Amino acid sequence: MAESIDAAQFHDEPGIEDWRVVAARGACAVFRADSFAAALELAGAIGGAADAAGAAPDLDLRGEVLTVRLTTHGGEGMAEEDVLLARRISAVAGERGATADPAAVQDVNLTMTTAEPAGTRPFWAAALGFREAGDEDLVDPRGQGPSMWFQRPETPAPGGPALHVDVWVAHDEAEARVAAAVAAGGRIVSDRFAPAWWTLSDAEGNTVDIATWRGRDGDPA
Structure with missing residues (x-):
């Protein structure tokens, strides 16, 4: 079983500046793309990266805005794997020119x-x-x-x-x-x-x- 980490430990990690922890539902990031087509492509790329990591984050696409939430591990909270996945997702978003909007979480x-x-x-x-x-x-x-x-x-x-x-x-x-x-x-x-x-x-x-x-x-x- 993955070792659990709390919100403070998550936010202490480098490379997760795009992400914010709210409530008990895991870390969340909001990315803004230049168009709906770009946001849709970003959702597919994030889905592919997550699937390769054996994860299944929640994706919510509304127009040019894509919200990504890392689901908790069976109610056990976040884990170190969430940090690694958050960094990878941010990298994928950055490669496609999407901008994070932490204030929208x-x-x-x-x-x-x-x-x-x-x-x-x-x-x-x-x-x-x-x-x-x-x-x-x-x-x-x-x-x-x-x-x-x-x-x-x-x-x-x-x-x-x-x-x-x-x-x-x-x-x-x-x-x-x-x-x-x-x-x-x-x-x-x-x-x-x-x-x-x-x-x-x-x-x-x-x-x-x-x-x-x-x-x-x-x-x-």
Whole structure:
């Protein structure tokens, strides 16, 4: 079994400047090509390089933008092989003139606060076409939509359930994202756990955590 590495160890490696770790879904890179045809060719070249390495990253092609996500190893996290593959993919992209856009990397999760998660979760799984993952989460089997986490409220909400969203961003983009949300009318509810996450609220009390890998899993931040 490949030896696992954490986000801090991944980012300490040379040659992975194009890549960012967000949430627990592995490292991700966004490449911008000059045209759709060029992006399509890049996807094929990356697919060939990954297949030769015995890997199968997720590729998402939208117009001239190709997102590449290195999938985790059976839930065990990243491994040294991910570093080698990330370097190879970046080299392939560079050879074809594609430009990395680390600021575009993010992952979105929804949180449902409910008094009876076990009774509510099956409904949302059926309605969204998701599958249950463990006792608290729903995931999109197509790997396209956000995951959904169910939790019990710490205190009863007098106005009923409110929406909470987790937005995982690149660790070097988080403060800019927080500032943009505040400038757009939000407010910081808590920065107690920053840089792991900042909690912000809109004018109606719906909240969002701007989250990164920093400040958790032993990272001293």
